[in-house]
Amino acid sequence: xxxxxxxxxxxxxxxxxxxxxxxxxxxxxxxxxxxxxxxxxxxxxxxxxxxxxxxxxxxxxxxxxxxxxxxxxxxxxxxxxxxxxxxxxxxxxxxxxxxxxxxxxxxxxxxxxxxxxxxxxxxxxxxxxxxxxxxxxxxxxxxxxxxxxxxxxxxxxxxxxx
Numbered sequence: 001x002x003x004x005x006x007x008x009x010x011x012x013x014x015x016x017x018x019x020x021x022x023x024x025x026x027x028x029x030x031x032x033x034x035x036x037x038x039x040x041x042x043x044x045x046x047x048x049x050x051x052x053x054x055x056x057x058x059x060x061x062x063x064x065x066x067x068x069x070x071x072x073x074x075x076x077x078x079x080x081x082x083x084x085x086x087x088x089x090x091x092x093x094x095x096x097x098x099x100x101x102x103x104x105x106x107x108x109x110x111x112x113x114x115x116x117x118x119x120x121x122x123x124x125x126x127x128x129x130x131x132x133x134x135x136x137x138x139x140x141x142x143x144x145x146x147x148x149x150x151x152x153x154x155x156x157x158x159x160x161x162x
Contacts, residue, residue, distance in 0.1 A: 014045030108132040
C-alpha cells in the first residue's frame with residue numbers, strides 16, 4: 001500500500017511541476033521544447049517505480065499435476081454427456097415428428113441405450129419406443145422411424161418398438 005501511495009504522490013508532483021514549468025515558459029519554440037521535456041519528466045515519474053520491482057520477490061505457483069489432469073477429463077466427460085443428451089432430444093423430436101406425420105399419437109416412452117467406443121466417445125446405439133395401446137401396426141411405424149433417424153442424423157441405431 002505504501003508503494004501505491006508514494007507512486008501516486010510522485011506522479012502528482014511530476015504533473016504539477018511539469019504544468020508549472022510549462023505555464024511559466026515563454027511562447028514560441030521554447031514552449032514546445034519545455035512541453036516535450038515536461039512530458040518526458042512526467043512519463044519517467046510514471047513508469048520508473050515499475051522498473052524497480054524485482055520479479056524474484058514474486059512467488060509463482062503452479063497448480064498441482066492432479067488438478068491439471070482431472071479438470072480436462074471432467075470437462076471432456078461433461079461435454080460428452082451433454083452431446084448425448086442433445087442427441088437424445090433430437091431423436092425424441094424426430095420420433096414425435098414422424099409419428100405425427102404418420103397420423104399416430106406420440107410414443108408413451110422412449111429409452112436410449114448407449115455404448116462407449118474404443119476412443120472413449122459415448123454413442124447412442126439403441127432406441128426403445130413404447131407406443132401404448134392406441135397405435136396400430138407398431139412394427140411398421142418403428143421401421144419408418146428407424147429409417148428417418150438414420151436419414152436425419154446419420155446414426156446407426158436399432159429401434160425396438162412395442
